Amino acid sequence: MDEQGNEQVTNEIRWLARGPIEVARRYSGYIINGFRFYTKHRERFLKSQNNGVVVTVKTMSYASARDRRPIEGKINYYGALTDIxxxxxxxxxxxxxFKCDWVDINRGCKKDSFGFTLGNFNHLKHMGNDVTDDPFVLASQVKKVFYVEDESHKDWFVVMHAKVRDMYDMGDELCVNTEQPIEQVVKDTFDVTHNQNEWIRMEVDDNGDDDELCITPNAEDELDEGNETEDDGEENFF
Known part of the structure; x- marks a missing residue:
């Protein structure tokens, strides 16, 4: 189509058709959708937990092979973040x-007598051992969950859905662009304020005390395109 001069072939399509460059970046932390995520390796010595992820997908549910009226439903896939x-x-x-260890929803997920969802990481799916396996998801698709060990069921963890901190619905009907993704808002902010030397925000540490965190464009934990925390620099994956 490009050789024939088709006007539908835009520069954006050309860039995507070339594929990604051979050098990719790896991170150990990332902030997106209002949540902070760390890989399992980064927080292996930490008391806090930020590796739990959930992806909600829509699918058509059939009662049987003869069912002519499928119903659209939602399915949650639970995992633990291993790479960014x-x-x-x-x-x-x-x-x-996001590369994750995904729990098998057929063998590794169940509901207890109180209606809580339980997950078992001894039963995993999409480990990358087969061509059809895909352990990766877009970072913009995930939300955060916590896994609490269930002492009455060995190897099972209760899934607790996290809530976005410091974000409240004030009911302001005059507010615009409320549906704009947080990822895009962060990107636009960097484009406009890239000349600023530093940003200041208040964080709460594990003891509940407020610590002032200074973030600079050249800091060791670099924030870029969604507030990533850079790990070991650039690596060649292809």
């Missing part, structure tokens, strides 16, 4: 992927 990869398409687009 950022792909760069011609320095025009940057795509962040």
């Amino acid at each position: 990869i950022q792909l760069d398409y011609s320095s025009r687009y940057k795509l962040v992927l």
Whole structure:
């Protein structure tokens, strides 16, 4: 189509068609959708837990093979974050992927007598052992969960859905762009304020005390395209 001069082939399509560059970035932490995420390796010595993820997908449910009226339903896939990869398409687009250990929803998920969802990481799915396995999801698709050990059921963990901190619905009908993704808002902010030397925000440590955190564009824990925390620099994955 490009050789024939088709007008539908835009520069964006050309950049994506070339594929990502051979050098990718790996991070150990990432902030997106209002949640902070760490890989399992990074927080192996920490008391806090930020590796739990959940992805909600819509699917058609059939009662049987003869069912002519399928019903659309939602399914939650629970996992633990193991790696964060950022792909760069011609320095025009940057795509962040989360690699996770995914619980098998058939063998590793169940409901207890109180209605809580339990997960068992001894039963995993999509480990990458088969061509059809895909342990990666888009970072923009995930939300955060916590796994609390169930002492009455060995190897099972109660799934607790996290809530976004410091974000409240004030009911302001005059507010605009409320549906704009947080990932895009952060990106636009960096484009406008890239000349500022530092940003200040208040964080709460494990003891509940307020600590002032200074974030600079050249800090060791770099924030970029969604507030990533850079790990070991650039690595070649291809």
